[in-house]
Amino acid sequence: MNNEEVLHEQPLVVHDLGHSAHEHHHKQSFITKYIFSQDHKMVSKQFLITGIIWAVIGGLFSVIFRLQLGYPDQTFPFLEDILGRWAKGGRLDTEFYYALVTMHGTILVFFVLTAGLSGTFANFLIPLQIGARDMAAPFLNMLSYWFFFAASVLMFSSLFLQTGPASGGWTIYPPLSALRDAMDGSKTGMDMWLASMALFIVSQLLAGLNYITTVLNLRTKGMYMTRMPLTIWGLFFTAVLGVLSFPVLLSAVILLLFDRHLGTSFYLSDIVIQGKILPNEGGSPILFQHLFWFLGHPEVYIIALPAMGIASEVISTNSRKPIFGYMAMVGSFFAIAILSFMVWAHHMFVTGMNPFLGSFFVLLTLLIAVPSAIKVFNWLTTLWKGNIHFTPAMLFAIGFVSLFISGGLTGIWLGNSTLDLHLHDTYFVIAHFHLVMGVASMFGMFAGIYHWFPKMFGRLMNNTLAYIHFWVTIVGAYLIFWPMHYEGLAGMPRRYYDYSNWESFKMFGGLNEFISVVAAIVFFTQFLFIFNFFYSIFKGRKLTEKNKNPWKSNTLEWTTPIHPGHGNWVGEIPEVHRWPYDYGKDGRDFIPQTEPIGADESSHAGQ
Amino acid sequence: MNNFFLIAIVVLVFVVIFQISKASEYVSVLKGEEKSRKQNNKINGFLMIGFLILGLIGVWWCNELFYPKTLLPIGSASLEGKSIDTLMWITIGVTGFIFFLTQILLFWFSFKYQESTKRKSLYFTHNNKLELIWTGIPAIVLTVLVVFGLKYWFKFTADAPKNSxxxxxxxxxxxxxxxxxxxxxxxxxxxxxxxxxxxxxxxxxxxxxxxxxxxxxxxxxxxxxxxxxxxxxxxxxxxxxxxxxxxxxxxxxxxxxxxxxxxxxxxxxxxxxxxxxxxxxxxxxxxxxxxxxxxxxxxxxxxxxxxxxxxxxxxxxxxxxxxxxxxxxxxxxxxxxxxxxxxxxxxxx
The missing domain is CATH 2.60.40.420 (Cupredoxins -  blue copper proteins)
Structure with a gap:
């Protein structure tokens, strides 16, 4: 018996099963199966792999600009080899530095943590966990991926423009982004950014409407809304947020295009740039910020809610214990979703917005901490007296909770307008949002990938690599972002290319260097994950029939064949008889949702 | 040449890590998966408590290193800034307490309730009293912060004094x-x-x-x-x-x-x-x-x-x-x- 055979016991059985699962299905060509696929599972994988590619690009950008921040007075000749005139003499061009910062933000926020996270898991989990054959509109679903792909292509090609990609920050505030003379990135790069984002919004709307319709209409028999796994609740609210807020960004984008090309003055007034007196009068740049953050803040929750849902599911499963306070979890999702539409102006306390108006946003912003606190305490109580299995997914879910606490608490500082006067646009903000929505949601995504990889590909990932990946990443994340709070408390502003001429900020040179080194290490550690992921798709240990539910989970997706065909279940879709969190009930390790309530089974409220 | 060596070393480290990981997978299959899974569980449980302790030491150490470089030890150079500092200290107190409480519980629970054959997990689905406690207390504390914050906010955003x-x-x-x-x-x-x-x-x-x-x-x-x-x-x-x-x-x-x-x-x-x-x-x-x-x-x-x-x-x-x-x-x-x-x-x- 050779090594491969040790790992792949009973390959024959699996093979047979694969056949029977596909029996009722018509034959598919390569193109309809892998490229223009309407199968939600394939669309999900397309989103995931595109997301991974973007994450590598976006992460690499941060490593490059961290080189500049960590070593402002050194040159790196190899940068010139790679970047050419953007790094003449091995020193990053200032304009390109800002382009990298802008692209890092845009890519990670929109392409990785929105499309990559909810695109992957909403597509994969919604039909599988609610018991549906596919999305309500599989064709639109396919289009949603291809619009995203087109947006990606456009954004990627903007990197190769003579004048560089957009460079005014991912929030693209006008007039900086509206005036071609304001900076090079505001030339063609900004047009491509706006066009790409418009396509992206189309993709998100197609996807979101599909998710909502599917969750509301296609649940299997017995799958009441109150029996849905929390992942589905999280993804459902995410979709609602997206559908309501992305169109507003589209309007902001269109008005900005008008200002750029048609001579309108929505955002422009009283401007003298490069010695030129512009005719525009009466516009307000603040209007753009209102429109942008009306999407921008819900966007934060579009990123966070799927991660919360995944963490809830993974923590409950691997604690072998029901999620604590299911209804409170759903209620807090709902509260967060509602409140997230009423807090956008907390990004704008120091824009000269009416202070009285600001006070409402203080109140509502701090209010959102209450449902977040409920969630954290519920996760903690779920762990309490559990029987915890540290699967890689579980580690990342616990890491998610830790990072969410650390980053969430500083939100209480920044949401208080008085403190924001000092902390706004400093490194404190960078530390805050990277922990709470950047790294935390990334952890949610990792938890999801490790947890559902066996369902996606019928194979297992390597645990040892996953453990190393987790521990290096969580330690690194804290080493990078924790000390940044101190830089913020010194008032150190964001988006500076070099601090060494500033008497107030130059004392952090050593720390910046340290952060850059750790960032590079953490970035390269992610290749352990990427390698593990792609290697395991082809060479991972196969699931066997008796191990086809490797985490002993209650949810419906594990009742499908190891390699579900298009349609997911062979024969009837199973009926659901209970909520998904019956772990450790009546002395039984787990009771799948498909099992009818026994005659002598103890009951619990809500069933 | 240096770059080449650097890349070679990174790749080599990768290969070594990968080989070790792959080998450990073979070993676990041969040894019995259940047994090696439990062993891994113990190691990760131990790392959880280790991370907590080292993390807390790290928080303290980081503070030693960088607190003197922030603006807080000297205090604000403006009258209004003094109030902002006061509010900041109150907020540090509140959020700091919750931070330590929740992080310690998180990692300590993870360590303490790691898988054991001697114990069965508790079937505990909800408790309205607990939910009320952790809805109510944060709401009250946040109200206090909002009141303090807005008091200063209205003062600072009101008209400047006449003699300014x-x-x-x-x-x-x-x-x-x-x-x-x-x-x-x-x-x-x-x-x-x-x-x-x-x-x-x-x-x-x-x-x-x-x-x-x-x-x-x-x-x-x-x-x-x-x-x-x-x-x-x-x-x-x-x-x-x-x-x-x-x-x-x-x-x-x-x-x-x-x-x-x-x-x-x-x-x-x-x-x-x-x-x-x-x-x-x-x-x-x-x-x-x-x-x-x-x-x-x-x-x-x-x-x-x-x-x-x-x-x-x-x-x-x-x-x-x-x-x-x-x-x-x-x-x-x-x-x-x-x-x-x-x-x-x-x-x-």
Whole structure:
């Protein structure tokens, strides 16, 4: 018996099963199966792999600009080899530095943590966990991926423009982004950014409407809304947020295009740039910020809610214990979703917005901490007296909770307008949002990938690599972002290319260097994950029939064949008889949702 | 060559890690998966508690290293900033307590309730009393923070005190311009369409407004008097900038077309701060805190806080911009007249 055979016991059985699962299905060509696929599972994988590619690009950008921040007075000749005139003499061009910062933000926020996270898991989990054959509109679903792909292509090609990609920050505030003379990135790069984002919004709307319709209409028999796994609740609210807020960004984008090309003055007034007196009068740049953050803040929750849902599911499963306070979890999702539409102006306390108006946003912003606190305490109580299995997914879910606490608490500082006067646009903000929505949601995504990889590909990932990946990443994340709070408390502003001429900020040179080194290490550690992921798709240990539910989970997706065909279940879709969190009930390790309530089974409220 | 070695080493490390991981997978299969899974569980449980302890030490150590470099040990240099610091300390207290409580519970529970054959997990689905406790307590604590915060917020965003000194600060790519109202205490009207640096009017002041005739314009450095409130009227000529005053704990955007204001009371002169911080190079800096273009990081202004006497001595040396502009225009006209005359002469000859 050779090594491969040790790992792949009973390959024959699996093979047979694969056949029977596909029996009722018509034959598919390569193109309809892998490229223009309407199968939600394939669309999900397309989103995931595109997301991974973007994450590598976006992460690499941060490593490059961290080189500049960590070593402002050194040159790196190899940068010139790679970047050419953007790094003449091995020193990053200032304009390109800002382009990298802008692209890092845009890519990670929109392409990785929105499309990559909810695109992957909403597509994969919604039909599988609610018991549906596919999305309500599989064709639109396919289009949603291809619009995203087109947006990606456009954004990627903007990197190769003579004048560089957009460079005014991912929030693209006008007039900086509206005036071609304001900076090079505001030339063609900004047009491509706006066009790409418009396509992206189309993709998100197609996807979101599909998710909502599917969750509301296609649940299997017995799958009441109150029996849905929390992942589905999280993804459902995410979709609602997206559908309501992305169109507003589209309007902001269109008005900005008008200002750029048609001579309108929505955002422009009283401007003298490069010695030129512009005719525009009466516009307000603040209007753009209102429109942008009306999407921008819900966007934060579009990123966070799927991660919360995944963490809830993974923590409950691997604690072998029901999620604590299911209804409170759903209620807090709902509260967060509602409140997230009423807090956008907390990004704008120091824009000269009416202070009285600001006070409402203080109140509502701090209010959102209450449902977040409920969630954290519920996760903690779920762990309490559990029987915890540290699967890689579980580690990342616990890491998610830790990072969410650390980053969430500083939100209480920044949401208080008085403190924001000092902390706004400093490194404190960078530390805050990277922990709470950047790294935390990334952890949610990792938890999801490790947890559902066996369902996606019928194979297992390597645990040892996953453990190393987790521990290096969580330690690194804290080493990078924790000390940044101190830089913020010194008032150190964001988006500076070099601090060494500033008497107030130059004392952090050593720390910046340290952060850059750790960032590079953490970035390269992610290749352990990427390698593990792609290697395991082809060479991972196969699931066997008796191990086809490797985490002993209650949810419906594990009742499908190891390699579900298009349609997911062979024969009837199973009926659901209970909520998904019956772990450790009546002395039984787990009771799948498909099992009818026994005659002598103890009951619990809500069933 | 060095780069090549670096890449080779990184790749080698990867291969080694991968081989070890793969080998451990083979071992686990041969040894019995259940057994090796339990072993891994123990290791990770131990790492959880280890991470907690090392993490707490790290938090303390990080504080030792960097707290002295923040602005908190010296305290705020403005009266208003002192209140902001107070609120910050209250917030640190509240969020710090919750941080330690929840992080310790998280990792300690993870360690304590790791898988064991001796124990069965508790079937505990909900408890309304607990939910009420952790809905109610955060709500009350947050209300306190909101009340404190808004009290200060309304105070700082209200009108500046009557006796405050008015200064206009205008941002442009990439620098700051200050304008003092002169003896009449009124800043002359502006119209951005009049902007013309060649005619000595870089800020677009409307000379038809007599109030502008004694206004004084200086670049980059602002002089203010200690213990006297300063009211800034903030403008921008091109894109959005931000007047960031870290030592005074204040910040306000400069928005083209929409003037904003900010006021504060400096408590220590620049010299006093140099002694207080023990840094002879200390200066109050104005940092641009809103991304404004490729020179964003160079957009530095300076505030000199001095006694009334020093301020008066400085002020008396300044000439109103109107006079400078008139002189400049006059010089240009004579120049151009001369040129015209010269050209005429040449034409005649």
């Amino acid at each position: 000194q008015l200064i206009e600060i205008t941002g442009h790519q990439f620098g700051w311009e200050m304008r003092y109202p002169g003896k009449d205490g009124v800043l002359g009207r502006k119209n951005y369409k009049l902007t013309d640096p060649a005619k000595g009017n870089p800020l677009g002041v409307d000379w038809d407004d007599a109030a502008s005739h004694d206004d004084i314009h200086v670049a980059t450095t602002m002089h203010v008097v200690v213990n006297k409130p300063v009211k800034l009227v903030i403008n921008s000529q091109d894109v959005i900038h931000d007047v960031g005053l870290p030592q005074f704990r204040m910040k306000m955007d400069a928005v083209p077309g929409t003037p904003t204001t900010l006021w504060f009371t400096p408590l220590y002169t620049t010299k006093q701060m140099q002694e207080k911080t023990g840094n002879p190079d200390f200066t109050y800096e104005i940092s641009c805190d809103q991304m404004c273009g490729k020179g964003h990081f160079t957009m530095r202004g300076v505030i000199v806080v001095e006694t009334q006497k020093e301020f008066n001595a400085w002020m008396i040396k300044q000439r109103p911009e109107y006079i400078k502009a008139k002189a400049m225009i006059a010089a240009q006209t004579t120049d151009s007249l001369k040129t015209v005359a010269l050209e005429n002469n040449q034409a005649h000859q």
